[in-house]
Amino acid sequence: MAQRVKRGPDRKGRFGPYGGQYVPETVMQALAELEISYRKLKKDESFLTELRGYLSDFVGRPSPLYFAERFTAFLSGPKIYFKREDLNHTGAHKINNTIGQILLAQHMGKKRIIAETGAGQHGLATATVCARFGMECIIYMGAVDIKRQAPNVEKIKLLGAQVITVESGSKTLKDATSQAMRDWVTNIRSTFYIIGSVVGPHPYPMLVRDFQSIIGKETKRQCKEKFSRLPDVIIACVGGGSNAIGIFDTFISEKSVQLIGVEAAGHGLNSGRHAATLSKGKPGVLHGSYSYLVYDDDGQIILPHSISAGLDYPGVGPEHSALSDSGRVKYVSATDKQALAAFELVSKLEGIIPALETAHALAYLIANKKKFKVRQKVVVCLSGRGDKDMANFSENDKD
Amino acid sequence: MNRIRSYIKQNKKQKLLIPFITAGFPDTKTTVELIIAAVDSGCDMIEIGFPFSDPLADGAEVQFSSYHALKKGMTLHKTLKIVEQIRKTSEIPLILMGYYNPVLSYGEKQFMKDATAAGVDGLIIPDLPVSEASDFKRYAAKHNISTIFLVAPTTDKARLKKIEKSCSDFVYAVTVTGVTGTGKVFGRDTDNYLKGLGEVLKKKFVAGFGVSSPETARRFCKYSDGVVIGSKLISLIRNASSKSRGVKDAARFLSSVRRAI
Numbered sequence: 001m002a003q004r005v006k007r008g009p010d011r012k013g014r015f016g017p018y019g020g021q022y023v024p025e026t027v028m029q030a031l032a033e034l035e036i037s038y039r040k041l042k043k044d045e046s047f048l049t050e051l052r053g054y055l056s057d058f059v060g061r062p063s064p065l066y067f068a069e070r071f072t073a074f075l076s077g078p079k080i081y082f083k084r085e086d087l088n089h090t091g092a093h094k095i096n097n098t099i100g101q102i103l104l105a106q107h108m109g110k111k112r113i114i115a116e117t118g119a120g121q122h123g124l125a126t127a128t129v130c131a132r133f134g135m136e137c138i139i140y141m142g143a144v145d146i147k148r149q150a151p152n153v154e155k156i157k158l159l160g161a162q163v164i165t166v167e168s169g170s171k172t173l174k175d176a177t178s179q180a181m182r183d184w185v186t187n188i189r190s191t192f193y194i195i196g197s198v199v200g201p202h203p204y205p206m207l208v209r210d211f212q213s214i215i216g217k218e219t220k221r222q223c224k225e226k227f228s229r230l231p232d233v234i235i236a237c238v239g240g241g242s243n244a245i246g247i248f249d250t251f252i253s254e255k256s257v258q259l260i261g262v263e264a265a266g267h268g269l270n271s272g273r274h275a276a277t278l279s280k281g282k283p284g285v286l287h288g289s290y291s292y293l294v295y296d297d298d299g300q301i302i303l304p305h306s307i308s309a310g311l312d313y314p315g316v317g318p319e320h321s322a323l324s325d326s327g328r329v330k331y332v333s334a335t336d337k338q339a340l341a342a343f344e345l346v347s348k349l350e351g352i353i354p355a356l357e358t359a360h361a362l363a364y365l366i367a368n369k370k371k372f373k374v375r376q377k378v379v380v381c382l383s384g385r386g387d388k389d390m391a392n393f394s395e396n397d398k399d
Numbered sequence: 400m401n402r403i404r405s406y407i408k409q410n411k412k413q414k415l416l417i418p419f420i421t422a423g424f425p426d427t428k429t430t431v432e433l434i435i436a437a438v439d440s441g442c443d444m445i446e447i448g449f450p451f452s453d454p455l456a457d458g459a460e461v462q463f464s465s466y467h468a469l470k471k472g473m474t475l476h477k478t479l480k481i482v483e484q485i486r487k488t489s490e491i492p493l494i495l496m497g498y499y500n501p502v503l504s505y506g507e508k509q510f511m512k513d514a515t516a517a518g519v520d521g522l523i524i525p526d527l528p529v530s531e532a533s534d535f536k537r538y539a540a541k542h543n544i545s546t547i548f549l550v551a552p553t554t555d556k557a558r559l560k561k562i563e564k565s566c567s568d569f570v571y572a573v574t575v576t577g578v579t580g581t582g583k584v585f586g587r588d589t590d591n592y593l594k595g596l597g598e599v600l601k602k603k604f605v606a607g608f609g610v611s612s613p614e615t616a617r618r619f620c621k622y623s624d625g626v627v628i629g630s631k632l633i634s635l636i637r638n639a640s641s642k643s644r645g646v647k648d649a650a651r652f653l654s655s656v657r658r659a660i
Binding site: 029300301 | 451452454457462466469475498499500501503504527528531548549551553554558576578581
């Protein structure tokens with residue numbers, strides 16, 4: 001039974017205490033303009049029709065809800081369904097958001113697009129929509145990620161975008177994000193910043209969630225078609241948390257549905273080498289919002305670690321922080337090793353190579369199969385495909 | 400009385416020369432020497448930067464100095480120790496500048512208390528806009544710390560007035576849409592922007608970001624009540640053959656700016 005749940009953000013861009021706008025003064029005006037444009041367009045029927053058109057004909061939505069028969073048999077427990085975001089154009093959920101934001105940018109008259117990327121999936125999805133709409137595109141990517149996600153870098157370049165290598169700090173997603181923000185501050189009048197997850201200053205966590213919420217809406221409808229009721233459990237991986245919020249959103253008010261977010265435990269939760277922000281972090285401010293964050297006693301951000309570039313981020317979306325505090329979503333974690341094993345297992349059992357990010361959600365399920373009952377229906381958000389991870393997998397498989 | 404307030408009161412016509420010095424760069428001892436040299440070069444106030452791992456409003460020079468200061472173990476606690484040390488010999492107004500997370504991590508309330516006790520007079524937090532700063536302002540007022548907020552070329556008039564109200568003694572005007580130390584050549588639009596600010600603001604304001612020569616400082620001081628210089632000093636120190644040489648070069652540069660404004 002659906003219950004009314006108070007959902008953020010509030011007038012100040014907060015989900016409970018989390019969120020807000022912790023940014024240099026230079027971008028405050030741009031955030032206000034973005035919010036006004038977005039609030040107007042999301043009620044504009046012609047904008048929504050345009051968006052739906054691209055989602056169906058360019059992205060390929062709806063993505064199927066697939067019964068993973070052999071994986072289910074392997075677990076000999078609950079029935080497992082995959083929400084196939086890997087089948088979207090560009091191979092992940094990221095494009096749901098970039099198509100929405102590029103239309104927004106177009107309506108706002110912006111010509112230059114910037115984005116940060118970790119796994120390269122958001123960079124690829126951004127470069128793709130920029131090519132489609134004929135916009136200048138600059139992608140910031142850490143030097144470490146450029147190496148471990150080489151196929152995506154090649155694709156981004158082929159699509160006509162410029163890739164700027166970020167050599168500062170950890171040379172991963174955190175530093176790519178900082179560098180993209182510096183570009184935005186500098187080119188604020190001409191440039192639209194397409195943020196790739198439910199992070200950053202308000203209104204980004206809200207608008208990215210809204211654009212990704214189609215995942216959950218379709219899932220709900222497909223569950224009713226396939227087994228005439230709501231699922232019992234939904235599991236998604238969480239880095240910044242956009243695929244997770246996307247599939248959770250519609251179900252947050254459905255109290256019978258258990259929601260589980262899986263973070264990257266890297267070498268282990270107590271190893272100091274992880275990216276499990278909600279499990280091990282505390283509230284703080286980075287990249288424009290107040291949210292759980294991993295930092296030391298002096299407030300300095302601790303370099304995260306995950307084998308998956310898309311989860312290798314020290315923060316998490318502010319709405320996840322609120323959902324974690326309230327207990328509505330349970331946040332757990334899976335290690336590098338578990339994720340690699342799940343990556344291989346699901347490839348062999350289902351003929352679907354999942355992204356290493358997604359493999360964390362699958363790994364949690366494998367490790368905790370006894371916690372689920374046979375009659376339960378479990379949906380895993382299969383957020384992306386793993387082609388990009390082949391080199392990384394082969395290298396680690398040798399260890 | 401707060402040292403910033405009394406200084407401005409006693410030196411109404413003085414153009415303010417404010418260097419930005421990263422605590423712990425190139426090391427703690429040199430930081431103290433630099434501050435003393437800056438005082439001797441005729442600076443009016445000192446901005447001491449406490450480093451942060453992800454300085455997103457800063458360009459390459461401040462990123463570099465912050466990174467190295469952190470590598471050498473600089474912290475916000477240790478920055479307050481530097482302030483205490485300076486206070487043994489000087490009553491110059493001292494302003495701490497840095498990002499919000501170290502302050503949050505310290506505990507806003509406790510930090511304000513300790514900062515006043517150490518001898519801090521003002522605070523600048525570039526990633527804390529006025530709309531998020533109500534607790535911050537309350538604690539600062541309680542401990543007699545001057546709050547200084549930034550305005551930018553993209554700030555409209557209504558916001559400008561609101562920000563001015565939140566600044567205890569003076570406003571910090573960012574000269575460009577951009578990060579610190581870009582070495583960019585300023586066009587007429589910057590002059591017009593600063594001139595316009597002078598017409599709207601009643602409080603004093605200083606201009607910062609990209610001020611790298613006595614000529615630019617003089618040009619901006621036509622409209623503003625002073626300048627902040629940071630990245631240029633860091634690059635002088637980086638490029639000097641020794642630390643003591645770096646201190647001398649920085650002091651000589653600051654003296655030349657002093658003469659120019």
